[in-house]
Amino acid sequence: MSKVYKVAVIVGSLRKASINRKLALALAELAPPSLQLQIVEIGELPLYSEDIDVSPAPAAYTRFRDEVKSADALLFVTPEYNRSIPAPMKNAIDVGSRPYGQSAFSGKPGAVLSASPGAVGGFGANHHLRQCLVFLDVPVLQQPEAYLGGAGNFFDDSGKPNDGIKGFLQKFIEAYAAWVERVAG
Secondary structure, X not given: OOOOEEEEEEEOOOOOOOHHHHHHHXXXXXXXXXXXXXXOOOOOOOOOOOOOOOOOOOHHHHHHHHHHHOOOEEEEEEOOEOOEOOHHHHHHHHHHOOOOOOOOOOOOOEEEEEEXXXXXXXXXXXXXXXXXXXXOOXXXXXXXXXXXXXXXXXXXXXXXXXXXXXXXXXXXXXXXXXXXXXXXX
């Protein structure tokens, strides 16, 4: 039996009807048996401050760090705000990378998918996030790139992906599974 890799999925949008959350859930359904995708919630994380990150750290910090540390791999699914990553995503990165020298992210294979109703598909957010991940020692899947424009039209009324995007998501998650196997295996 082949190994099953636990993937921590971090969604940058907190909105209930988030396109990015729908994409994360669709990827979880399309994932091969070698990947177990689980969304790690970030909405309850207090803004990172060393002043509150003392023993004991806030429970939300500890929960988040433990969930990320227990994962074999990372998948970031994010919208773009003002040509960068949303504040909750940046805060999650800051929380998970601290205390200094104890990053929960280090060495785990990762991938970034950005999506936006606009034409550019979150290109700026995708690249800013990749810059953070380089510093955090997260080897990131390079191909296929995933900047999904026009994302408001990807789902039917029940939240299921349409055939147009489903094929790309299948290709992406299969490439990611091979990446995880190569880096973590």
